[in-house]
Amino acid sequence: MGKFGLLHQDIRKNASIIAAIAAAVITSFGITACSSDDTVAPYNGLNASMGTPEFQQNYMNLFYLYIDKDKYLRNPTSYLGRVDTEAMLDRGIPWDYHDIYYMYAQMNDLYTYYVDPSRAKSLLSTWMSSEQKIDAGFELDSAYIPEKYVVKKVIEKSPADIAGIKAGDEIVEIEGVSPISSTVFDRLSVASEGDVITYTIKRDSTNKTIPVTIEPYSLPTVELSFKDSIPVIKINEFVQETSNDSGTFGEFVHYLHETEKYKTTIIDLRNNGGGDVSQCIAMSQLLLSKGDTAIGILSMVPDTLRKKQASKTTFYINEHDGIFKDRYFVFLANENTASCSEIMIASVVSNKKYPVVGSVTYGKGIGQTSFYTRSYALVSITSMKTIDKHGESYHKYGIVPDFAILDDAIALDKAIALAKEQNYVRVAGYGTTNTGHFAKAAMEPDTMPGFFHFSKEYSADIKLKY
Structure with missing residues (x-):
């Protein structure tokens, strides 16, 4: 599996792209489904005069991979010059991708879509990794004694984990200041990427000062x-x-x-x-x-x-x-x-x-x-x-x-x-x-x-x- 790339099945992470691009193409530009009288095009129905090289490649992508190709993939010419170019440009979609967006919009499920290069940068990597966070990377024990801040859990590979903070450590100072309340604790813990927060912890009755460099880390799943x-x-x-x-x-x-x-x-x-x-x-x-x-x-x-x-x-x-x-x-x-x-x-x-x-x-x-x-x-x-x-x-x-x-x-x-x-x-x-969950707005x-x-x-x- 995955012979042609990442096999992606994540609904939550797809939602914003699907809504913002695929649905917008279908609805905002007044696109309607191709006539059922159109015939399914053989691969050799595509030639070098039909659209851009990117269009031709994507037609072949659908021809070879789309599971409902025989139902919904029409002749290549069915997708050329069908959209409101001005409306697409107003949306910031480059002109040479309009026909491709239209073609993908005619497929019958929201999980088949196209994202042009200006929008695709770094998107694939977000599918492969869990959500990232920028902080020290530990959780306090919810049952801590008032005015005591005991670490309940340290996220693996988080800044706190890398620095050496462990579950059970009591945080007695942040940047040399005693956190006298949860509000003070939270304010002292605010930092941006690259900042260093110095925690003084008590472990086995011994105090130890640990500098923590704040960097992004992946959350557990x-x-x-x-x-x-x-x-x-x-x-x-x-x-x-x-x-x-x-x-x-x-x-x-x-x-x-x-x-x-x-x-x-x-x-x-x-x-x-x-x-x-x-x-x-x-x-x-x-x-x-x-x-x-x-x-x-x-x-x-x-x-x-x-x-x-x-x-x-x-x-x-x-x-x-x-x-x-x-x-x-x-x-x-x-x-x-x-x-x-x-x-x-x-x-x-x-x-x-x-x-x-x-x-x-x-x-x-x-x-x-x-x-x-x-x-x-x-x-x-x-x-x-x-x-x-x-x-x-x-x-x-x-x-x-x-x-x-x-x-x-x-x-x-x-x-x-x-x-x-x-x-x-x-x-x-x-x-x-x-x-x-699988009907598409502009389709039958x-x-x-x-x-x-x-x-x-x-x-x-x-x-x-x-």
């Missing part, structure tokens, strides 16, 4: 807490670069090892919009047994010899036991649990039948190939569908919880009860009502097939991994 003596591991997103060298996967493994004496654990994926697919698949496989099928990915790939789009299906199958296969897990999910989060749930519960508590998930069973073009524009193209071990997909319908509970606190209580019992076997499956009503069955035509192309 996984949190561990305990509720009624049950470990709760909350995963906020799936990314390659976090405070841990191995990304979200490394953080997850760390907390699973930290709780290895427990026989049951709750995995909280509520409001997790997804991220890097390689991370969530690898994390899922930790919980499965040898021979279990984690997930299948149906991908569109270029057949450049025959000048056509081809497909392949890869199933991820455990070659050995996951190190946490014997632990009982309960999943928490809601309507904002999407993409990679849904992959993790579907991978595990289709094999282990662990329960899911909360509400029906978002239903994003498609994936994107994202990459830079030769002009350094950024492209995202829906090129994949997710299928479970049975060849079925939750796309557009979501994963149904075994216990439908909308209230977060009550859902957690139910998850705790199930975790203690450790005997519930999942019976729910995928939804039957379209979640409505939502027509992308939702419930996908693994077709016999792909059976000869199955390649097994893990």
Whole structure:
């Protein structure tokens, strides 16, 4: 996977770009869908006289990769000279990208889009790493004694961690000033990138002065807490670069090892919009047994010899036991649990039948190939569908919880009860009502097939991994 670039499935991080660019192109410029009478263009329908080289490259990108190319990709000439150029220029979009924006706007999902070079700079890197923060990088114990400031947690690889501050240290001075109140503490802690804050800490009855250089650091994506003596591991997103060298996967493994004496654990994926697919698949496989099928990915790939789009299906199958296969897990999910989060749930519960508590998930069973073009524009193209071990997909319908509970606190209580019992076997499956998240404003009503069955035509192309 990722042969053509980063496989990006993060709804939260996509939202602003989608809204500001794709939706604006569809709505603000009065673009309407191409007529259904247009014929699908063969690759050789494109020639050097049709648009700019960048347009031609992007037409080929869609021709080879877009999963619904046969439905929505028209003849190249259908996209040339169709937009209000003045309106596009008013939006600050360079003239030589207008036809490309229009072409991408005609595809039938918001995750297939184009970002011209002036807007694409550094965007891809934000997808690969967790949110960054600029401060010292520690948290105080919320139960500290009044007028005592005890460090509860130090973020890995944060300035405080690098400088040597540890959990349990009591901060007695900042820049030589005693923090007599939380207000004074906060004011003394304000700094910009490159500043040095000198903390005096008390450790084992000994005072020590530690200078901390303030630099940006990546926030962790996984949190561990305990509720009624049950470990709760909350995963906020799936990314390659976090405070841990191995990304979200490394953080997850760390907390699973930290709780290895427990026989049951709750995995909280509520409001997790997804991220890097390689991370969530690898994390899922930790919980499965040898021979279990984690997930299948149906991908569109270029057949450049025959000048056509081809497909392949890869199933991820455990070659050995996951190190946490014997632990009982309960999943928490809601309507904002999407993409990679849904992959993790579907991978595990289709094999282990662990329960899911909360509400029906978002239903994003498609994936994107994202990459830079030769002009350094950024492209995202829906090129994949997710299928479970049975060849079925939750796309557009979501994963149904075994216990439908909308209230977060009550859902957690139910998850705790199930975790203690450790005997519930999942019976729910995928939804039957379209979640409505995938229709596009200027297109005909939502027509992308939702419930996908693994077709016999792909059976000869199955390649097994893990």
